[in-house]
Amino acid sequence: MNEATCRRCESPLEAGDLRCAVCGDVPERLVTQVVSEGMEQTVLRCGQCGAATRYDARSESVRCPFCSGELKSEELTDPVEQTEAYLPFTVDREGARAALRSWLGNLGFFRPSDLKSAARIEDLRPLWWAGWVFDAQALVSWTADSNAGAGSSAWAPHSGQTDMVFDDVLISASRGLTDKEAYTLSPSYSLTTALPELEAPSDDATLEAFDVQRSQARARITDGIRRAAASRLQENHIPGSRFRNIHVRALLTGLDTRRMAFPAWVMAYRYEHKLFRVVISGQDARVMMGKAPISWAKILMVVAGVIIAGLALGLLAVLFS
């Protein structure tokens, strides 16, 4: 997919990159060689009047002092991220609607009894949300406190170093979905279905664009890698069962990032004049996340029941003692 890789950390370089985003090295073809003995002189001349030009700090370009002809030497590139691949919808409108209905019916006891029948679906909209998917290898150095080996204090310090391989880790770039929604949906996608072109499934599909520039995107990806590493460390590497102060430093190699669009159905339903939002994966209707009303009447009933039962028990105890 990428033609050049960094010779030091083997991360693919992207078009327009002057330096490797991971380790800061400079690709070979850029490093200018020491020029052999030659006495040729370079002078820049204005294309219009032929006078020598000078660089102008105000316009940040090279300008001819005589005729004000301007020539842009090199555009600075911090491009806005562009989507490279799209995952197709496999859940259709009816499927999404049915999934929402059955979800509303299975939320448990504390929801209003008529939720399923009284909720009206107001809006059902397909959209693609934006996210990064990365692969990388990392040598992770870490320290943390955990309960393992604790003495007088509840915490004991631990440290270690471990190799990690990250395959297809998804980081949300979405503004529309919350991080939690995106995180809930992410296991439902099959990345192998990705297509380079957008296949519009329906009329009103929205495509969320990446609205961050490359430099910011990298900061967020690095952040995502640290979080992914920290959660893996808790599962497999740090001894103990309770953790705090997890510090991670990652030495990345071969960081490959893809920009993808993920399909989702975003639904709004109304129950008693209030709107609730539900997000359903466009590739697996069972994976969804949303908000639903709580029946305070039922909760009050249960609380009252518990109190009455407690009182009754107390009374019985008094009577029989």
Next chain:
Amino acid sequence: MTVPDPRFATAMTSPAPHSPAIEISCTTCGARVVVEEDLRTAECPYCASPHVVERPPQAGRPDPVFVLAFTLDRDAATSIVKSWIKNRGPFVRSGLKEGVLERTRGVYLPSYLYGARAHANYTAKIGENYTVTVTYTTTDSKGRSVTRTRTETRTEWRDLAGRYERYVTDTLVTASKGIGNAELESVEPFDLRALRRYSPDLLAGWIAEEPSLAGEECRRTAQAEMREDIGVDLAAFMPGDSSTNIRSDVTFSDEVSHLVLLPVWVFALRFSADKDPIRILINGQNGQVGGRLPTSWAKIGGAILFSLLALAAIFVAVGLFS
């Protein structure tokens, strides 16, 4: 563990090339122009065009890899430095605020952008806090002896050892004898996202210096700077409620360095006919001012003396009227 890196060797380990002043002819008017030692470009004094004559390429003199172009022009830099001087405190040497700015120069300062893979073995004492309930006896207001309790926070110290590895990037060190590293640091940071590939057009009309420090010396400075950064980062890396005695041996591998030209405005502030002017640097990218104006000990002494006298006067006055 500093294995010589072939890439590194080409750029930095070679001694600073000796660059004698040379004479080349201006391509606009044909006049002979001297390009000073340690400069890459020179302005032709004879023709009206603000045209810069660049040295022809020469073996052993590396071309810069990157340029950070000026975004601040002369007028903007001058007004920044003027308001900076005006806002210095009252204790600067007299005459400084009325001093004359002379020899304003926009200079592309050669520096090395240094990066490496850092390895460290560290040991530290990590403090983990816990609370205990302490029982103690004291006497109450009526003189009776009573027993009370209070909670105290105590710290349990544990040893921690480990290994730490990461990339260090974006360390800038000066390659110029004229402007030292501390002086460069006073106008850092530069926004490296604006780096451009070196091309002679970005220098057109500006003075660019050649690196004059030996590569090995720059490398030592860079390593010292990176060690300092790693020390700070290691302290932040430690777990626990507190940490102390952090010791580490830091080594570097995969070192790379690239020659970057940084935009710096240099001002000379002349405040007295018999004294050397003071140099003030300005970051040509974001306008940060570096430099310190000397304070006048006479002024500070005078102020102290004055306040002492005022105090004494008050005491005397109080004594007289009471």
